[in-house]
Amino acid sequence: MLSFKGIHVSDRYAVGRATGPVDFTIRPPGSKSITNRALVCAALASGVSRLSGVLCSEDTRAMLDALGVLGVESEGQLETGEIQISGTGGRFTSGDHRLEVANSGTTMRFLSSVACLGSGCITIDGIPRMRERPILPLVDALRGLGVDIHCGENGCPPVVINARGLQGGSTSVDGSLSSQFASGLLLAAPLARNTLHLETAGQSVSGPYLKITTEVMKAFGVSVTGNIREGYSIPAPQEYRPCDYAIEPDATAASYFLAIPAIAGGKVTIAGLGLNSIQGDIRFAECLSEMGCEVDIGQSQITVSGRARQGIDVDMNDISDTAQTLAVIALFVEGQTTIRNIGHNRLKETDRIGHLATELRRLGGNVDETDDGLIISAGTPHSATVKTYDDHRMAMSLALAGLKIEGVVISDPGCIRKTYPGYFRDLEGVTGASRKPSVGGGS
DSSP states (O other): OEEETTEEEOSEEEOOOOOSOEEEEEOOOBOHHHHHHHHHHHHHBSSEEEEESOOOSHHHHHHHHHHHHTTOEEEEEGGGTEEEEEOOTTOOOOSOEEEEOTTOHHHHHHHHHHGGGSEEEEEEEOOGGGGGSOOHHHHHHHHTTTOEEEOOTTSOSOEEEEEEOOOOEEEEEEOSSOTHHHHHHHHHGGGSSSOEEEEEESSOOSTHHHHHHHHHHHHTTOOOEEETTTEEEEOSSOOBOOOEEEOOBOHHHHHHHHHHHHHHOEEEEEETOSTTOOOGGGGHHHHHHHTTOEEEEOSSEEEEESOOOBOOEEEOGGGGGGHHHHHHHGGGSBSOEEEESOGGGGGSSSOTTHHHHHHHHHTTOEEEEETTEEEEEOOOOOOEEEOOTTOHHHHHHHHGGGGTSTTEEEESGGGGGGTOTTHHHHHHHHHOOOOOOOTTSOO
């Protein structure tokens, strides 16, 4: 039996329908994206940094544990959201190391660049799915800087680095599969021997995440100039400065709660996110406005009221992690919803286009799959047991359908540990839904 911070479930989780229109305020847990960037910056600083609002999840633990193998010391517990990091200034423990990162893409891709700053043979590996997630564009970019680095024959992990510091210079990275390749290079660049000039080739995806990277870097005192269109220039050598850094709530996690009134009616306010946020996924609220919800975005809060009424045609390239959430809402509105330009979602924890289409059809939706997106209309929604494919976002988004449809069961709910272990508890708390016993399992 699995435990999610007070809620015990078996290998299946039966979602309870919402008891009526909602009216609540919630502050989601800290951003995974910001947490892992802040952990890296703190590890590279020369001195002690104190991080608050830290997300406790499998992904953030993978990052913290991997940094520990490299000699970065920490105090505090992820569970408390307060961590103290004693940075090494990039002077990692020399020697041969093996970093196991599970299925954490940020840890794999960030540390494939950052570990180059050390000295010795460093192997970075993960679970079988990680060995199917591309990393060759980053490996090629690092080779262009003179790094002795190798990956699997399929262009995926494991990654093996014969580290001897990062020289700097000019390189280009293909940004059409993931922005995390460029983020990893940016994070390592200030501690190179010479200035790094970085260009992104191809149609860059998830560009707002590069803004998160540069904003966190600047908070730790380093200089970054340029942008995704014109390229970046990072003077080196620089020093990351230790600091006290507060991590804002996760905007992608917020999307699940913003979707609740769109499906079940009522009003929700997300505290801690708004116009001041450095996360691009707050634009999800604008999608809800186009669908007919009333949306108010303030400096540090977002309020969504009323049900979504009509489908939309939307390019979600920059906010692709929220595409699954929007797709579930599309099951309950009039007309057709078209989600475009998210082809890179096929290469995430699972194929978030093909597998999502399968599960939406299982729930009764009419779904056409395209190369880079989905076309969805309501059909006749009905009960079903849906698969998650060991993908946290599949579990969290598909659970929202159960607020409206009786008898929705989530298989393998434990995958939410990757980014939001307390999700089901929070979902029940804000909707008033009483969860029925899971099929074939306990309560």
